[in-house]
Amino acid sequence: MTETTSPTRLPSFSELPLRPSDPPHSAWGLWGESDQLGCLNHLTPARVKAAAAEIKSGVSVGLSWEMHQMHVPPSYRSKLEHEIFSIGENINDDKVAFNTQTSSQWDGFRHWSYPDGRFYNGVTQEEVRNSDSTRNGIHEWTKKGIVGRGVLIDYYSYAIEKGFDYDPWSFTRISVSTVKEIASLKGITFLPGDILFLRTGFLSRYESMPKDALINLMGAPEFHYPGLESSLESLEWLWNSHFAAVAGDNPGFEAWSAGLGDSKERYRMHEVILSGFGLPIGELFDLEELAEQCKKEGRWSFLVTSQPLNVVGGVGSPPNPIAIF
Numbered sequence: 001m002t003e004t005t006s007p008t009r010l011p012s013f014s015e016l017p018l019r020p021s022d023p024p025h026s027a028w029g030l031w032g033e034s035d036q037l038g039c040l041n042h043l044t045p046a047r048v049k050a051a052a053a054e055i056k057s058g059v060s061v062g063l064s065w066e067m068h069q070m071h072v073p074p075s076y077r078s079k080l081e082h083e084i085f086s087i088g089e090n091i092n093d094d095k096v097a098f099n100t101q102t103s104s105q106w107d108g109f110r111h112w113s114y115p116d117g118r119f120y121n122g123v124t125q126e127e128v129r130n131s132d133s134t135r136n137g138i139h140e141w142t143k144k145g146i147v148g149r150g151v152l153i154d155y156y157s158y159a160i161e162k163g164f165d166y167d168p169w170s171f172t173r174i175s176v177s178t179v180k181e182i183a184s185l186k187g188i189t190f191l192p193g194d195i196l197f198l199r200t201g202f203l204s205r206y207e208s209m210p211k212d213a214l215i216n217l218m219g220a221p222e223f224h225y226p227g228l229e230s231s232l233e234s235l236e237w238l239w240n241s242h243f244a245a246v247a248g249d250n251p252g253f254e255a256w257s258a259g260l261g262d263s264k265e266r267y268r269m270h271e272v273i274l275s276g277f278g279l280p281i282g283e284l285f286d287l288e289e290l291a292e293q294c295k296k297e298g299r300w301s302f303l304v305t306s307q308p309l310n311v312v313g314g315v316g317s318p319p320n321p322i323a324i325f
Contacts, residue, residue, distance in 0.1 A: 004041055005032040013236040016276070023114045025235060026276035028121050036140040038109065038120055038278015042244040043148045047193040051149035054303040055324050061293050063104065063304075063321040065203060065286040070102045077102050100316040106245075106308055107281040109136035110315045112270045120278045128315075138314035142307060146280070148195050148244050150304035150323055151188055154291050155226075156201035158182050168201035169217065171257040172226035176237045179228070186300045192242035195304050199287040200226040202250040224257035225250045230269045239277055246273070247282025247319075282319055290323055297325055 007030050011018065017026045031041045068080045081097040109120040110128050117125040120136055127133045155174050159166040166172065179198075183190065190196075202225055206214070217223070227250050228234050234254070238246065246253055254269045273279045294300045303324040308317035 004035045004037060007031065010242065013239040016239070022122075023116070023118060023271075023276060025239075025272045026114075027239075027278065028276075031278075033121065035121060035278070036109065036136050038280070039242075039244050040141060040146065040278075040280065042193040042242055043144070043146065044193065047149070047191075048147050051147070051193075051303050054149055054301055057297060057325045059293060059297075059325045061289050061323045061325070063197075063285045063287065063290060063323060064319065065104045065284055067096075067098060067103045067318070069207070070284070100309075100314070100318065101283075104284045104286060104319055104321070105282065105316050106138065106141070106247075106306070106319050107270075107274055107283065108138040108141070108308075108314060108316050109274055109278060109280075110138075110313075112274050114271050114275055119275045134313040137312055138308050138317045139310050139312045141280070141317075142310040146195070146245060146304075146306040146308075146319075146321075148193050148304060149191060150195045150197055150302050151183075151190065152197045152199060152287065152290060152294050152300045152302075153179050153182050153188075154186075154199045154287075154294065154300070155179075155182065156199050156204070157291060157295075158185075159201075166201075166226075168205040169225060171224040171255055172200075173229035173231075173255040174198070174200070174227065175229050176233050179237075188300050190241050190243075193244045194241070196241075196243050196246045197282075197285065197287060197290070198228060198246070198248040198250075198253065199291055200248060200250045202226065202248075203284065203286060204249075204288055225252065225255070227253050227255040228269075230254045230256075235269060235272055238273065238279065243279065245280040245282065247280075247285045247321075249285050249287045251283055253281050253283060282321075285319070285321065293323075293325060299325075 018029055022028045077099045084092055084094045087093050113119045123136045227248055273281055306319045306321040
């Protein structure tokens, strides 16, 4: 079981890494050398209790995309396989086989390492693939689950309201300043331990596209999508805001294009967010009904719960998330 310590103070982004031998911008050792929870440590009992005050109307909204909905996944990932079979007269069982990355998912700390093959708190690719070690497995998150205050940044609605010529499948980099502007317009104040949700409209567009168009787009060598801008400014804001987790309705949270041009656009945040900060990344969350409920209630914060699969040593997991207003 993971062992954590409580730091006397949280370092700012400019103070990372904490040791010269650690990778750029990493916070290894902050919560102890054997810690496997990373920024989920921000979800203290006091913050969970405070988040419960978000429950006012009692309306609950599931945030999981249907697991079969990615009917045209990338070529390197498989679709859901579901079989119902009989074990006796009028008695059924079923079995399901799926890639944890082809529907709503949490990326765990074994998913994307630094270029040198080191994951959060120094776990190596060799350790993940060639040993009996379960360090950084997704099962560590199930011991308490993920429970806290969620906040929605609805960029898709913002772009429509502003009259932008916006395509939810374009390489659109959403800046920190834009996120802050949306937060200001909606009266959102970010708090330590928040779980940040970013709606880009990607899933809404996916569901409305003809299958032939999906096949062409998903198989294109320059597959791209919108998301938070990949930059040092974004990383600094994410770390200094003390988020417990981040999630979006797109395939990678950050904006991405496989046909990247200049060096700035080639910057990747996945390795720093996951393996440096220990900050869980949620992808392909269904935020459509959530956005509608936020508009209906006139508020963009809520209690959110999530319980990943208890797969020892798992890399990722369906999130099973629920927002409660």
